[in-house]
Amino acid sequence: MSLTPQGPSTSDGQGRHGGGGRRRGGSKGDGPRRRRRALRWSATVLSVLILGTAGAGYLYYQHLNGNIQKGRRDIGDSKASKTAPNAAGQTPLNILLIGSDSRNSARNLQLGGHRESVGSPPLADVQMLIHLSADRKSAAMVSIPRDTRVEIPKCTDPDTGKVYPATDDIINTTLARGGAGCTLATWQNLTGVYIDHWMTIDFAGVVSMADAIGGVDVCVKQNVWDHSTPTVRGGSGLKMTAGTHKVKGEKALQWLRTRHAWGSDLMRARAQHMYLNSMIRTLKKQNVFTDTGRLTDLAEAATSSLKVSEEIGTVKKLYDLGMELKSVPTDRITSVTMPNVEDARNRDHVVPDGANADKLWQMLRDDVPLDKNGKNDKGTDAKKKTGKGPAAKPASVDASRLGVTVQNATGTSTEPAVGGRANAIAQELAGKGYAGAGADRTAALSEDKTVVRYPSAELEGDAQRVAKALGIPLSAVQKSTDVSGVTVVVGSDWRTGAAYPKQSAPKAGDLPSNSDAINGSDTKQCMDVYKVYQW
Structure with a gap:
């Protein structure tokens, strides 16, 4: 028994077959159309899958973010x-x-x-x-x-x-x-x-x-x-x-x-x-x-x-x-x-x-x-790493009119503070033209490194000039809201002497022997x- 319709096929001139008759494999013009429909369907299914997966991924990402305290x-x-x-x-x-x-x-x-x-x-x-x-x-x-x-x-x-x-x-x-x-x-x-x-x-x-x-x-x-x-x-x-x-x-x-x-x-x-x-x-x-x-x-x-x-x-x-x-x-x-x-x-x-x-x-x-x-x-040091040190800023007032506070922070967990250090450094500054330098005798501080602090941008240049006068590197000049004016904090790295000691740069791998x-x-x-x- 034949599975194909009997009799001749007719066409409407546009590639569509009339008389309800259709060959098993379709006409030459029908194949591309069916392939296009299949591609459209596949693309639609793929899009749904991608969007669904992306949605799940986004939800899981949000879940993981929610885990973090x-x-x-x-x-x-x-x-x-x-x-x-x-x-x-x-x-x-x-x-x-x-x-x-x-x-x-x-x-x-x-x-x-x-x-x-x-x-x-x-x-x-x-x-x-x-x-x-x-x-x-x-x-x-x-x-x-x-x-x-x-x-x-x-x-x-x-x-x-x-x-x-x-x-x-x-x-x-x-x-x-x-x-x-x-x-x-x-x-x-x-x-x-x-x-x-x-x-x-x-x-x-x-x-x-x-x-x-x-x-x-x-x-x-x-x-x-x-x-x-x-x-x-x-x-x-x-x-x-x-x-x-x-x-x-x-x-x-x-x-x-x-x-x-x-x-x-x-x-x-x-x-x-x-x-x-x-x-x-x-x-x-x-x-x-x-x-x-x-x-x-x-x-x-x-x-x-x-x-x-x-x-x-x-x-x-x-x-x-x-x-x-x-x-x-x-x-x-x-x-x-x-x-x-x-x-x-x-x-x-x-x-x-x-x-x-x-x-x-x-x-x-x-x-x-x-x-x-x-x-x-x-x-x-910072200068070598960047190719240049911190840029010097202009001072706001003459050295003789600048108030400078000096704090003694030479104490460590193993050694007491060196008595009179703030006063000694204040006198050193006075001898360099800073008539307004004075010791803060109320401060009980402990700092590993000597720093010069200033409270606002307009005093940065003044703080840098004070550091230069004492031989302190400009990298140790810091802005801080804890001070009301230019302040020299003498740390445990400067327990003696009037001039800040030269610091040798550490070398790669040169660790203390007791660092395990x-x-x-x-x-x-x-x-x-x-x-x-x-x-």
């Missing part, structure tokens, strides 16, 4: 200036990473113990500055031990308005004084390093991030068990045999929290540096962008785990930061701990080790690499276990 960057009385740009106009990037010991959630309590701590403000038990060089070719991770006694500035809680007066205490208490912005302000005052952002993470966040990464290799030289002993209570619970192990989840948190088994907080910082270096090496080997499940897990973990300063409170900005860090070769990443000595007031605490700590802070301020692996790295430096490419690092905690 944010807070004020700086809530304290802090003074720090950004490092001058290099010849290409680039500036360093500094991020303060803070590990909170909060027990104010069921999960954090389960992971951290100590039920009596529930409801108490969290402490900043881990504090680490991540420094990315201006050219993004090197990086540093710098820890300050949690029991370091420092000067903490006045801080104001941005949510409640509560004011915490300036005090002298260990640095881990800063998080409880209004939030991470107070920790940042304390670091800025201690180091003179301008810190762009902060990030905080709690116990539960560490666990979820460790799981999302898929594990990190760590090493111990002896079997370790960090547990309570008859003489020392507490412990992280970390238990593993000698050798290299991949840790994730709660085991990773135990590694990062272990202190007793390593012998001290200083060794805990080393273990944390080893973990982070290993984590960076692990992430560099992974290509999560080809694994949707892994990428989603990482995105969820990161955005749900972190609280960040508000300027970086989006997925895109966090992603961009991650990509900048990932671009640094591992052999150009250096982990160090602030050089420190025992606190004379409390042997359980430490204080910055004077000149050695100052040298490290200067390297960060001047963006000098902490490693020696760069091809063209040299010690440099570890290179990011070193895969042979392994922790020694304190004998009491070996099994």
Whole structure:
């Protein structure tokens, strides 16, 4: 039986067949039309799919942004200036990473113990500055031990308005004084390093991030068990045999929290540096962008785990930061701990080790690499990096008519202020024609570096001229609302002499011997276990 109509086909002259008859394959003119209809239909379906996927992607992006908690960057009385740009106009990037010991959630309590701590403000038990060089070719991770006694500035809680007066205490208490912005302000005052952002993470966040990464290799030289002993209570619970192990989840948190088994907080910082270096090496080997499940897990973990300063409170900005860090070769990443000595007031605490700590802070301020692996790295100052120093501004009045206040800030955490320094420098200025120079005998300050401050733009040239008269570099001239006129703050770097001492520029990799430096490419690092905690 034939499936085609019988009889001749007729045409209306426009390629359309009459008489209802149609060949099985259609006419020559029908094929292109059907193909065009099919293409139009395919394009429509594809457009719907693309729009639907984009909509879902946008909603998921908004979901991730909604996960991120944010807070004020700086809530304290802090003074720090950004490092001058290099010849290409680039500036360093500094991020303060803070590990909170909060027990104010069921999960954090389960992971951290100590039920009596529930409801108490969290402490900043881990504090680490991540420094990315201006050219993004090197990086540093710098820890300050949690029991370091420092000067903490006045801080104001941005949510409640509560004011915490300036005090002298260990640095881990800063998080409880209004939030991470107070920790940042304390670091800025201690180091003179301008810190762009902060990030905080709690116990539960560490666990979820460790799981999302898929594990990190760590090493111990002896079997370790960090547990309570008859003489020392507490412990992280970390238990593993000698050798290299991949840790994730709660085991990773135990590694990062272990202190007793390593012998001290200083060794805990080393273990944390080893973990982070290993984590960076692990992430560099992974290509999560080809694994949707892994990428989603990482995105969820990161955005749900972190609280960040508000300027970086989006997925895109966090992603961009991650990509900048990932671009640094591992052999150009250096982990160090602030050089420190025992606190004379409390042997359980430490204080910055004077000149050695100052040298490290200067390297960060001047963006000098902490490693020696760069091809063209040299010690440099702001003048060499930009090709010229700060431009001198015209003075507003004659030197003899300018009022200049001199403050004595030569005291440090280990040495008292040198008596009479403000008066001595005021007299030196008077001898150079500054008849209006006088000592401020009421100020009780502590500054690592000597600076000249001025309150408004019209006095900038006057402040620069005062700095020049004393031999102070123009890079140390700062605008500040904390002064009412040109003010010379004599820091601990100028404890003697009438002329400001010449400062030698630090060289790449020339670190203090007690900074416990570890290179990011070193895969042979392994922790020694304190004998009491070996099994």
